[in-house]
Every structure is written in C-alpha cells, then in structure tokens.
Amino acid sequence: MSRPHEFEILFDGTPLPCRDGWTIGAALTAAGVRSWRTTRHGQRPRGLFCGIGICFDCLVTVNGQPSLRACLVPANPGDDVRTQEGTAR
Amino acid sequence: MPDRPPRTPTSTTSDLVVVGAGIVGAACAYHATRVGLSVTVVDSGPITGGTTGAGEGNILLSDKEPGPELDLALLSNRQWRSLADLPLDGTTFGRAVELETKGGLVVATGPAALAGLTRLAAQQRELGVEAIAVPGDRLPDFEPHLTDDVAGGYRYPQDMQVQPMLAAAHLLRLARRAGATVLTHEPVTGLLRDGERVTGVRTPRRDIPAGAVLNAAGTWAGEIAALAGVRVPVAPRRGYILVTEPLPPIIRHKVYLADYVADVASDSAALQTSTVVEGTGAGTVLIGASRERVGFDRTISLPALRQLAAGAVRLFPVLRDVAVIRAYRGFRPYCPDHLPVIGPDRRAPGLHHACGHEGAGIGLSLGTARLVAQSLIGEPPEIDLHPFRPDRFGPEVPR
Structure with a gap:
C-alpha cells in the first residue's frame, strides 16, 4: 500500500496540510506556526532554531512521546502533534 | 636578523x-x-x-579516602560554603554559580561493596565527614526512582555540585x-x-x-x-559524560555506585566506567564516569558511551526511555x-x-x-x- 502524497497531521487538534517527506517542523512552518514549545523556566516560546538536529530548541510532543526534535521527525498521516510545555513529563 | x-x-x-x-x-x-x-x-x-x-x-567529600586529599577537600568544602553567601550583583555567589548543596548518595549493589563502603564511611566520619547509613529499604525515601536492586548506601550531606x-x-x-x-x-x-x-x-x-x-x-x-x-x-586521563534531555527533577542527589571510589584510586590505563548520575539546575541529567589513559585522543569511543548509559539505566530504570542529547569528553590532570x-x-x-x-x-x-x-x-x-x-x-x- 502506497502512502498518500498529501495528507494531514493534527496540531493541538487542528488539521494541518502535510506532504510525504516533510518533517513535523516543516509542516508546522509551512502552516505558519512559529512556536510549539515553552521553556522550562520562563515559559518563553520556542520553535525551529538550527533546523538540523543540533540545538534541541524545537522539542515537541508527537503521538504522546515528549521532547522529540520537530526538525528531524518525519511526519506521518494523522500524527497527533501537541504543544509542549516545559519538559512535558 | x-x-x-x-x-x-x-x-x-x-x-x-x-x-x-x-x-x-x-x-x-x-x-x-x-x-x-x-x-x-x-x-x-x-x-x-x-x-x-x-x-x-563535583565538590565531594564522599569519594575521598583518609589522607592529604581528604584534608584538602574538607578545607575546600568550608571555603565553598562561606563563599556561597557572598553578595554578588543582587544575588549571591552560590546562586550565580548554580551551587547546589544537595548531598551525595553512595549505593552498594551487594554485601561486599556495602561492607567496604561502611568501613570507608567510618574512617571518614572520624575526620569530620558526615556519612549517614541508609538501609536498602529506606533508599526510596531519598531517591524514589532508584533501582530496588541495592543492598544499602550512605548519604553524604556535605557533597555539593556547581556549574564549573x-x-x-x-x-x-x-x-x-x-x-x-x-x-x-x-x-x-x-x-x-x-x-x-x-x-x-x-x-x-x-x-x-x-x-x-x-x-x-x-x-x-x-x-x-x-x-x-x-x-x-x-598526564591526561580521559573521561566522557552523557547529557540527557531536560527532565523534571527526578534525581535529587549525586548518586553513584560504591565501586567509583576504587576506580578513581586505580592506576589502570584501560577503560573503566563506574556509574555516577545526577540532575542539574537546567534539568539535564549528567551521566559519568569513565576513565582511561589514551593521551589527548579526542575521538568519541562508543563502547565507553554504551557502558555509561547501561550503568545509568541499571541504577535508574526510569532513564531507559530518556534521550541523550550529547556527550562530551575531558582530560583530567592525572598524577601518578x-x-x-x-x-x-x-x-x-x-x-x-x-x-x-x-x-x-x-x-x-x-x-x-x-x-x-x-x-x-x-x-x-x-x-x-x-x-x-x-x-x-x-x-x-x-x-
């Protein structure tokens, strides 16, 4: 069974368009979402910074698993992506 | 010229x-x-x-055997404590340098290690080190996530940590x-x-x-x-440290296995690892400690990192699903x-x-x-x- 070329993921319950080969970070950015995490101490917004897996700034909760790097995780149809507050644990 | x-x-x-x-x-x-x-x-x-x-x-007394180094460690411990309260730009020196007076917890996995630890603690206490025995069934009171596969341990309330x-x-x-x-x-x-x-x-x-x-x-x-x-x-004695993703405070003390003291005192050049786990103010957990004498070789050794990770998971099973976000190495200045x-x-x-x-x-x-x-x-x-x-x-x- 082949994957659909275009599909949707959920961001805090809202469907966002996505394409095969995109990362979660790419889908969020394409939809105009700039931040999807708050910092542990100052609750300040965070999103993509380095975009290449080094800085750990873009952490996000995907399908219940916290602290994944949005810039590295491939998006799959129906992924449940949630804003992460602090460590989300 | x-x-x-x-x-x-x-x-x-x-x-x-x-x-x-x-x-x-x-x-x-x-x-x-x-x-x-x-x-x-x-x-x-x-x-x-x-x-x-x-x-x-590390600002430790727990890992020092009686002798000149323990004397120096006791003097230093007092110095850190008095400097901690120094006012510094609206805060204190201690807060500015993330000095945490959280104490150490040394645990032994079996009766032989516990007997050795008990002997060392008795000698240290005579010299002014606070060392408080914790029976195995009381360890969860101090470290709720610690494995129950431990015979017992000692708390060292004077042990501290700082952002160096x-x-x-x-x-x-x-x-x-x-x-x-x-x-x-x-x-x-x-x-x-x-x-x-x-x-x-x-x-x-x-x-x-x-x-x-x-x-x-x-x-x-x-x-x-x-x-x-x-x-x-x-001479350089290489050591690696693993850094986890930031976590809520789940590890309260500097926690290490009693065999760490023997590894520090060893003269072997081969790779040794002994499990040392501690949280930081930033939320990351630091996992050590390895030692090997390989000159100033900066390459990453996967076997050393694997041993460190396995040791930490054995001590704190909760770390099994936690991501390591980086590893770093340093060269301890080693004297014979x-x-x-x-x-x-x-x-x-x-x-x-x-x-x-x-x-x-x-x-x-x-x-x-x-x-x-x-x-x-x-x-x-x-x-x-x-x-x-x-x-x-x-x-x-x-x-």
Missing part, C-alpha cells in the same frame, strides 16, 4: 602571574587578590577552555574587580629568568615580569614546568600518586604550582587557592604542603 613580533610593554610588575584560566587558576587569582597581591592571569585559550569546561562540577564554568568566570570577575588582569588566547612560550630564579613569563605579545609565577595549567602543567626545566608528571601538586618549587625559585587535581579540581580549587595564597605571603599554610610538594616525583627533565 629575523622579524620579532612587537612586544607590548607591561607598565607594572605583577606580584603574581597565574598561568591558566581554569577553575584552579581563577580560584588562585581570587585568593591572591584577597591577600593584597597584584595579579595577572594568562591562558593560551579562552577561560575554562580545558578540563574545567568538560567536567561535572560559571564558578571560574565569577571568580575571575571578582579578581578583576580587585585589580587583576586576565589575558586570554596568549600562550606562555617561555619564562623570564634571573639566574635560577623565575621572574615572569613570556608570551608572543609581551613579557610579563612578576614576583612569582603560578603554574595552574591543569592537564598541560607539565609543559609549563618543562619551561623551567623541572618535571611535574601530569593521585595527589595534586601545590606550593613553591625549590628547584626553580619563584615558580609555584597548583595543578594535577585529576577529577577533583573543581571541588579542591578553593582550598588549593587558600594554601597557595598563604604560602605566597609567607604565612604557614593551614594544611601541610609536604604531601603535595612538586619535587616528589623524581629527577628533573634532562636538558
């Missing part, structure tokens, strides 16, 4: 030139200004660019406020001499005349000593007898040493600095420097 780089003349002679801007050099600069000396600190790289920037920030780079930076800042000069990216390439006497240092940019020169060059201290024609056999080198070098008058603290330099820095300052102004040091004397290793480097 070959071109020579222009020399920036130094207008004044410093009482003391400190070679090395790591934690030991920073602490010595701070203490020297406190006793009224004028100080210049010089380093070949940035501040904390060597071992200080690659450690965990912040500590060194703030000590240098305090020294500079008291008039010290800090020169970075300026390697010491030679020593100024007046006969046998060491009278300053030479860098590619200038000569810095001084009443005394302190070798606080850490793992590279042997090279500075060699400039004076004396032998101080400090595991003691630092502290005090004046009678083979080269004017040259003093404060180096070779192996993996304990952060904790031991402040006590070392106090002894150095006392020695520099001719006061009797409050701990006998004889066990730390620079010429205890044997003959000079053949020239």
